[in-house]
Amino acid sequence: MNLSRQFIIRPVATALLTAAIVLAGIVAYRQLPVAALPQVDYPTIQTVTFYPGASPDVMASGVTAPLERQFGQLPGLKQMTSISSSGSSIVTLQFDLALSIDVAEQQVQAAINAAATFLPRDLPNPPVYSKVNPADAPVLTLGVTSRSLPLTVVEDLADTRLVQKIAQLPGVGLVTLSGGQKPAVRIQVNPARLAANGLTMDDVRIAVAAANVNQAKGSLDGPLQSFTISANDQIHQSHQYKALVIAYRNNAPLLLSDVADVIDSAENIRQAAWMGDQPAIIVNIQRQPGANLIEVVDRVKQLLPQLQSALPSSVPVTVLTDRTTTIRASVHDVQFELMLAVVLVVLVIFVFLRSAAATFIPGITVPVSIVGTFAVMYGLGFSLNNLSLMALTISTGFVVDDAVVMIENISRYIEEGEPPLQAAFVGSSQIGFTILSLTVSLIAVLIPLLFMGDIVGRLFREFALTLSAAILVSAVVSLTLTPMLCAKLLKPVADRRPGAFARAAERQFDNLVAFYGRTLRWVLNHQTATLIVAIGTLALTLMLYLIVPKGLFPIQDTGVILGISEAPQNISFDAMAERQQALGRVILQDPAVASISSFIGIDGTNTTLNSGRIQITLKPLAERGESVGEVMSRLRPALAKVDGITLYLQPVQDLTVENRVSRTQFQYSLEDPDEDELRAWAPKFVARLRELPELHDVATDQLDQGLQARVQIDRATASRLGITP
Known part of the structure; x- marks a missing residue:
């Protein structure tokens, strides 16, 4: 049975089939998304709850525990972690890879609703969840500042005109403002004056709340006209609060300004951020797990000009960090290597076949097979990433094998005197089953990769399927287009006129064959030595396997470094701000650094006052000429000279497996049902690890040494005096 016969005798139909494959591949290529790696993110949701003034114990028992009890019942939950600190509770939920994040979102919302009755009644806001992995670095970081407007105004503009619009874009998981200076009126009560007038803090609270309401007032309806009632029942400025009457003493009104200082300020004055060394509002944009990073960034950048036009000219928006820069560069490099591989394969074929016609055939079939694979990738929902493009690069060797096998067999019959058409019939008939068996055997090698589980299986499944698709398309092309081109382009032996290059190449090949013959005879005459060398090679291979470092994925140079600063647990906000800026000044002096964004304060990212974040954007690799590891090694000694604070540096990676932000490269979890025992042994364990010479930057997230007034x-x-807790 000759699978290729109908394609040989119908060259027009074969050409149209090839054109259809190429056209489908080109259209699919333009639609394929670009990414660094295949989509392997766990569905992850983070829940944040703020309860100002609450201690970590209160947050753990009153907020975190009720939420955990409800979240623990969710189906498909793989891992749940929580952090309870002063005034904030963060619960991170990681679900199975098979579960859709939209389904997980519905389950989390239902669990929050069920836990609402167990949460403190005076929570300022209910728990807020976001479809985001907190360990995943922001895909885009913006800096918003102004030299003429106060940060409270800048924050209000960023919150109302930037954040809300960006958060609506598809694929955006969370948009956060760091260094938030949300406008507010602060009432700083003088306890002595308050007590002298026989008032308490609760009296002030009730008076302020009663004088500042926003309720329906109704309307007035007459026989001819109707009026909607409006009133100045809301006050917004500090001078309006100052004139507020909170009580009457000695037949005279007691104003709020008599017992308190009322100022226009920020809602949370213990938050700050810097763009370089300039105070700013930092906008961090994180993607949803599974969303294409480049598509998310492109959507945001496309919207930025419109958002900038909605802001005053004195409020510029600056892109500080763009993680897609290195991703685009790496994908472009792999694309270039793929094209280079095709060119080199064709050149090697020309050197060995020494025929322009015979070289032209694989020069057509190899690109057709690769382009056709793009259509299969699009149908499977894949992306153009480093692994899928690497699969295509590797497939170049397999693809050309099919074409060369077919061409060589047909050429053999032509050299024996058969006409090209008849040689194509006979040669393709003999080699067709061989190509099918080669295709099946090559795909069989990749089957174990398809059955690998968890994140490793997700990571390499796209690689295996892309390579399998390329091999299948190559088999189709080799059984259709290749024999047809051989019948049309290859010439009979009598018509061939070898040139000078062909004759010179033939002499070199003859010399190579003669050299191989001599070495083969030597090996056959020294079988014992050959066997010893083979066994030694095997032993050396096993030894190297044990010695070579192992890991899930190599450290990438994405051009972005994440720094987590840590100061003594009893540090004040002002001291923390001073030391954080000192770290920033040291980093900015490094010649490899392009920009930094830095922030401190308790929010959805930082959980304690003594910690902060610094995101360092490096210059392009060609410009700095150093790897990210070398830059960090140079920065560490300089940063260590800053007193009273430590900065832990980690290169941002495209592959994020964990759902917890770590100060260091590796994490080790200690668990104990006895909290006192855990507090006693964790410091001992950390101290022992710090003694190991192989480790540096050993840290712990157990923060229980801060000052506390009990x-x-x-x-x-208290009961006798009528005082309640």
């Missing part, structure tokens, strides 16, 4: 209530006396 109030011991005498309940009997």
Whole structure:
């Protein structure tokens, strides 16, 4: 049975089939998304709850525990971690890879609703969840600042005109403002004046709340006209609050300004951010797990001119970090290597076949097979990433094998005197089954990769399927287009006129064959030595396998470094701000650094006052000439000279497996149902690790050494005086 016969005798139909494959591949290529790696993100959702003034113990028992009880019942939950600190609770949920993040979102919302009755009644806001992995670095970081407007105004503009629009874009998981200076009126009560007038803090709170409401007032309806009632029941400025009457003493009104200082300020004055060394509002944009990073960034950048036009000219928006820069460059490099591989393969074929016609055939079939694979990739929902393009690069060797096998067999019959058409019939008939068996055997080698589980399986499944698709398309092309071109382009032996290059190449090949013959005879005459060399090679291979470092994925140079700063747990906000800026000044002096963004304060990212974040954007690799590891090694000694604070540096990676932000490269978790025992042994364990010479930057997230003022209530006396806790 000759599978290629109908394609040989119908060259027009074969050409149209080839054109259809190429056209489908070109159209699919233009639609394929670009990414660094295949989509392997776990569905992850983060829930954040703020309860200002609450201690970590109160947050753990009153907020985190009720939420954990409800979240623990969710189907498909793979891992749940939580952090309870002063005034904030963060619960991170990681689900199975097979679960859709939209389904997980519905489950989380239902669990939050179920836990609402168990949460403190005076929570300022209910728990807020986001479809985002907190360990995943922002895909885009923007800096918003102004030299003429206060940061409270800048923050309000960024919150109302930037954040809301960006958060609506598909694929955006979370948009956060760091260094938030949300406008607010701060009432700083003087306790002595308050007590002198027989008032308490609760009296002030009630008076302020009663004088500042926003309720329906109704309307007035008459026989001819109707009026909607409006009133100045809301006050917004500090001078309006100052004139607020909170009580009457000695037949005279007691104003709020008599017992308190009322100022226009920020809602949270213990947050700050810097763009370089300039105070700013930092906008961090994170993608949803599974969303294409480049598409998300492109959508945001496309929207930025419109958003900038909605801001005053004195409020510029600056792109500080763009993680797609290195991704685009790496994908472009792999694309170039793929094209270079095709060219080199064709040149090698020309050197060995020494025939322009015979070289032209694989020069057509190899690109057709690769382009046709793009259509299969699009149908499977894949992307152009480093692994899929690497699969195509590797497939170049397999693809050309099919074409060369077919061409060589047909050429053999032509050299024996058969006409090209008849040689194509006979040669393709003999080699067709061989190509099919080669295709099946090559795909069989990749089957184990398809059955690998968890994140490793997801990572290499796209690689295996892309390579399998390229091999299948190559088999189709080799059984259709290749024999047809051989019948049309290859010439009989009598018509061939070898040139000078062909004759010179033939002499070199004869010399190579003669050299191989001599070495083969030597090996056959020294079989014992050959066997010893083979066994030694095997032993050396096993030894090298044990010695070579192993890991899930190599450290990437994405051009972005994430720094987590840590100061003593009893540090004040002002001291923390001073030391954080000192770190920034040291980093900016490094010649490899392009820009930095830095922020401190308790928010959805930082959980304690003594920690901060610094995101360092490096110059392009060609410009800095150093790897990210070398830059970090140079920065560490300089940063260590800053007193009272430590900065832990980690290169940002495209592949994020964990759902917890770590100060260091590796994490080790200690668990103990006895909290006191855990607090006793964790410092000992950390101290022992720090003694190991192989490790540096050993840290712990156990922060229980801060200063605390504990109030011991005498309940009997408090009850007698009418005082409640």
